[in-house]
Amino acid sequence: MVKRITVMPGDGIGPEVTEAAVEVLRAVARRYGHAFQFTYAAIGGDAIDQYGKPLPDETIAVCEASDAALLGAVGGPKWDQQPSHLRPERGLLDIRKKFDLFTNIRPVKAVPSLLGSSPLKEEVAREVDMVIVRELTSGLYFGEPKQRSPKSAVDTLVYTRAEIERIVDQAFQIARTRKGKVTSVDKANVLETSKLWREVVEERMTAYPDVEVEHMLVDTAAMKLITNPRSFDVIVTENMFGDILSDEASVITGSLGMLPSASTRTDGFGIYEPVHGSAPDIAGQNKANPTAAILSAAMMLKYSFGLHTEAAAVEEAVAGVLEDGYCTGDIAGEGKRVISTGAFAAQVIEELE
Amino acid sequence: MVKRITVMPGDGIGPEVTEAAVEVLRAVARRYGHAFQFTYAAIGGDAIDQYGKPLPDETIAVCEASDAALLGAVGGPKWDQQPSHLRPERGLLDIRKKFDLFTNIRPVKAVPSLLGSSPLKEEVAREVDMVIVRELTSGLYFGEPKQRSPKSAVDTLVYTRAEIERIVDQAFQIARTRKGKVTSVDKANVLETSKLWREVVEERMTAYPDVEVEHMLVDTAAMKLITNPRSFDVIVTENMFGDILSDEASVITGSLGMLPSASTRTDGFGIYEPVHGSAPDIAGQNKANPTAAILSAAMMLKYSFGLHTEAAAVEEAVAGVLEDGYCTGDIAGEGKRVISTGAFAAQVIEELE
Ligand SMILES: [Mg+2]
Numbered sequence: 150m151v152k153r154i155t156v157m158p159g160d161g162i163g164p165e166v167t168e169a170a171v172e173v174l175r176a177v178a179r180r181y182g183h184a185f186q187f188t189y190a191a192i193g194g195d196a197i198d199q200y201g202k203p204l205p206d207e208t209i210a211v212c213e214a215s216d217a218a219l220l221g222a223v224g225g226p227k228w229d230q231q232p233s234h235l236r237p238e239r240g241l242l243d244i245r246k247k248f249d250l251f252t253n254i255r256p257v258k259a260v261p262s263l264l265g266s267s268p269l270k271e272e273v274a275r276e277v278d279m280v281i282v283r284e285l286t287s288g289l290y291f292g293e294p295k296q297r298s299p300k301s302a303v304d305t306l307v308y309t310r311a312e313i314e315r316i317v318d319q320a321f322q323i324a325r326t327r328k329g330k331v332t333s334v335d336k337a338n339v340l341e342t343s344k345l346w347r348e349v350v351e352e353r354m355t356a357y358p359d360v361e362v363e364h365m366l367v368d369t370a371a372m373k374l375i376t377n378p379r380s381f382d383v384i385v386t387e388n389m390f391g392d393i394l395s396d397e398a399s400v401i402t403g404s405l406g407m408l409p410s411a412s413t414r415t416d417g418f419g420i421y422e423p424v425h426g427s428a429p430d431i432a433g434q435n436k437a438n439p440t441a442a443i444l445s446a447a448m449m450l451k452y453s454f455g456l457h458t459e460a461a462a463v464e465e466a467v468a469g470v471l472e473d474g475y476c477t478g479d480i481a482g483e484g485k486r487v488i489s490t491g492a493f494a495a496q497v498i499e500e501l502e
Numbered sequence: 503m504v505k506r507i508t509v510m511p512g513d514g515i516g517p518e519v520t521e522a523a524v525e526v527l528r529a530v531a532r533r534y535g536h537a538f539q540f541t542y543a544a545i546g547g548d549a550i551d552q553y554g555k556p557l558p559d560e561t562i563a564v565c566e567a568s569d570a571a572l573l574g575a576v577g578g579p580k581w582d583q584q585p586s587h588l589r590p591e592r593g594l595l596d597i598r599k600k601f602d603l604f605t606n607i608r609p610v611k612a613v614p615s616l617l618g619s620s621p622l623k624e625e626v627a628r629e630v631d632m633v634i635v636r637e638l639t640s641g642l643y644f645g646e647p648k649q650r651s652p653k654s655a656v657d658t659l660v661y662t663r664a665e666i667e668r669i670v671d672q673a674f675q676i677a678r679t680r681k682g683k684v685t686s687v688d689k690a691n692v693l694e695t696s697k698l699w700r701e702v703v704e705e706r707m708t709a710y711p712d713v714e715v716e717h718m719l720v721d722t723a724a725m726k727l728i729t730n731p732r733s734f735d736v737i738v739t740e741n742m743f744g745d746i747l748s749d750e751a752s753v754i755t756g757s758l759g760m761l762p763s764a765s766t767r768t769d770g771f772g773i774y775e776p777v778h779g780s781a782p783d784i785a786g787q788n789k790a791n792p793t794a795a796i797l798s799a800a801m802m803l804k805y806s807f808g809l810h811t812e813a814a815a816v817e818e819a820v821a822g823v824l825e826d827g828y829c830t831g832d833i834a835g836e837g838k839r840v841i842s843t844g845a846f847a848a849q850v851i852e853e854l855e
C-alpha cells in the first residue's frame with residue numbers, strides 16, 4: 150500500500166514525538182511491505198515564525214495532496230501575546246474546519262503498569278478500553294445566533310439530521326471493529342436536539358444489527374465514567390457533551406500524557422495527534438514521552454488506511470515496551486528503566502520487528 | 503426562633519426518611535429552644551393518588567405559608583405509565599418553578615468510614631468537602647426557541663445579567679460561611695453566555711474581597727473533580743454544566759445515597775431533599791438510610807434559618823454515629839452495626855442531646 154502522510158511537527162516537544170512516530174511508521178512499512186511517503190509542513194507557532202500565520206496555504210496544499218496527517222503539538226510562551234487569530238491553537242481549529250473533520254476520536258485504554266497513577270482505584274480503572282466519538286464541527290460552540298450585550302447573552306445549539314447521521318454512522322463503524330457496543334449520550338429528557346439525536350440513533354441502528362446500542366443521559370454518563378468505566382466500548386455524543394466527557398475520561402486511567410486522538414471525516418482523511426500539549430519546558434531534550442504520538446500513528450493506520458493488523462501490532466509493541474519496564478521520565482517509578490524519546494521509539498521498533 | 507416547616511414525604515422511602523429528619527429537627531428545637539411547626543402536604547405519586555395531580559394547589563398553599571420545606575422522594579413503578587404532565591417527577595419540577603428556586607445547592611463531603619466504597623483512591627477522595635451551586639431555572643434547558651423538525655432541531659442557551667448576578671451572589675455568600683473560595687465554571691473560550699458569566703463574576707467579586715475566586719473551564723473542571731477534588735470549596739455554574747458536574751461529583755466519595763440537596767431563592771425559602779430516589783423496593787421496611795434526609799434538614803437550618811451552630815451540630819451528630827459504626831443496611835460492611843431507619847435517627851438524636 151502506498152500512502153502519502155503529511156507530518157506537522159509543530160511546537161515544543163512536537164518535533165521529537167512526531168519523529169518517533171514517523172520512525173515507527175517507517176518500521177511498519179518495512180515489515181508489512183507498504184510505502185509511506187512523508188512530507189513535512191508547518192503549523193502553529195512554527196508556522197507563525199516561518200509564514201506569519203498559524204495555518205499557511207502551503208500546509209493546506211500539502212495536506213490536500215496527502216492521505217492523512219500526523220501532528221505533534223502547538224503553542225508555547227513565545228506566542229502567548231499574539232492576538233487570537235494569530236495564536237498557534239488557531240492553526241488546529243482552522244485545519245479541522247478547513248478539512249471538515251467532524252469526527253473526533255479519543256480512545257482511553259488502561260495501561261496496567263500505570264494504574265498506580267490513576268485517581269481511581271485500580272480495580273475500577275483496570276481493563277478500561279473505550280473510544281469517545283465526538284461531533285466536532287456543529288452544536289453549541291458554532292450555532293447562530295451567538296451574541297452578547299451588557300444585559301444578556303445567547304448561544305445556540307443546532308443540529309441537522311444529516312450532521313447527526315454522519316457522526317452516528319462513524320461510531321457504529323468503529324464499534325464493529327471493537328466490542329460492538331455503542332453508548333449514545335444525550336439529554337433527551339430535556340433538549341430538542343437530543344430528541345432528534347436519539348431518533349437518528351434509533352433509525353441508523355437498524356443498519357447495524359450486530360452492534361448493541363444503549364442510550365444514556367449525559368449526567369448519568371458523567372457518573373458512570375467514574376463508577377464503571379469498563380462498561381463502555383464506543384461512546385458517541387454531540388460536540389459539547391463530548392468535550393466534557395472526553396476530558397473527564399482522559400484522567401481515569403492515569404495515562405493522560407499517553408493518549409492519542411484523531412479528527413477524521415468520511416473519506417478516510419484525518420489528522421492524528423497526541424492529546425497532550427507542547428510541553429515547552431522539556432522541548433529539545435530528547436526526554437518527552439512519544440507514546441501518544443506513536444499511538445496516534447497507530448490510529449492513522451487503523452482509521453485512515455484500514456490497516457488493522459499493523460495498528461494492533463504497533464499498540465502491542467508499545468504495550469510490550471511499557472510492560473518490560475521501559476519508560477520516559479514523566480512516568481518513571483520504582484523498578485522502571487527510564488530511557489530517552491528516541492530510545493523508546495527504538496524499543497518499540499525492535500518489538501515490532 | 504419560630505419556624506413553619508412544610509413536610510412533603512412523597513413516595514417510596516420518602517415518608518420514612520423525612521420522618522427521621524423531622525424527629526431530628528424536633529430534637530434540635532428542644533435542645534436549642536426553637537419552635538418548629540410542621541405541616542404535611544402531598545407531592546408526587548402520593549399527590550396523584552389523593553388529588554389527581556403531582557402538585558396540588560393545597561400543597562402550594564401550605565408551602566406559601568411556610569418558611570421552608572422538607573421533601574422525601576417522588577416516583578415509583580405505580581405511576582410509570584402516566585403521561586408526562588402527570589408523572590410524580592413533574593411535581594418537583596413544578597414546585598421549583600412555582601417558587602422560583604433558582605439556586606440548587608449540592609454539598610459533597612467525604613465520610614471517612616465510607617471511602618472504601620469510593621471509586622477513587624482513598625487518598626484522592628478523603629477530606630473532600632465541596633458545595634456545587636447550580637443555576638436551576640434558566641439556560642439551555644429553558645431558552646427559546648426550542649424546537650424540532652424531522653430535518654433539524656434547536657435549543658437556546660440564554661442568560662440575562664440579572665440571572666447570573668443573583669446566583670453568583672448566592673455562591674459568594676455560601677463561600678463566606680465555608681473556606682472562602684469560589685470556583686466559577688464556564689466555557690468562556692467558546693460561549694458568549696460564558697463570557698457574560700465571567701464578566702459578572704469579575705464584577706460581583708469586588709463586593710466580596712474576602713472570597714478567593716478562580717475561573718475554570720467546564721472540561722477542566724470535569725477532570726479536576728476526579729484528579730484533585732479536595733481543591734474545591736464552592737463551585738458555581740450555570741444550569742447544564744451544574745447538572746453534569748453535580749452528578750459527577752456525587753459519586754466521587756462513595757456516599758451517593760447519603761447526599762442532601764437544597765433548592766433556594768433569595769428570601770430564604772427553600773426546598774430540602776435527599777439526592778437519592780424513592781427506592782420503592784425497600785419502602786415501608788424501616789431500613790432506608792435517613793442520612794441524606796437528616797443532612798437535608800441540617801441544610802435547611804443553615805440556608806433558610808441561618809442557624810449555623812444547630813446545622814453543624816446535626817452534621818457532627820450524623821458523622822459521630824457513622825464513625826461509631828452504626829449504619830443502615832445499604833452501607834453495611836465489616837465491623838458495622840446495622841440498625842433500622844428509626845434507630846439511626848434515635849442515635850443521631852442521642853448524639854445531639
Ligand atoms: Mg476539552
Ligand SMILES: [Mg+2]
Pocket residue numbers: 368745746749
Ligand atoms: Mg442530573
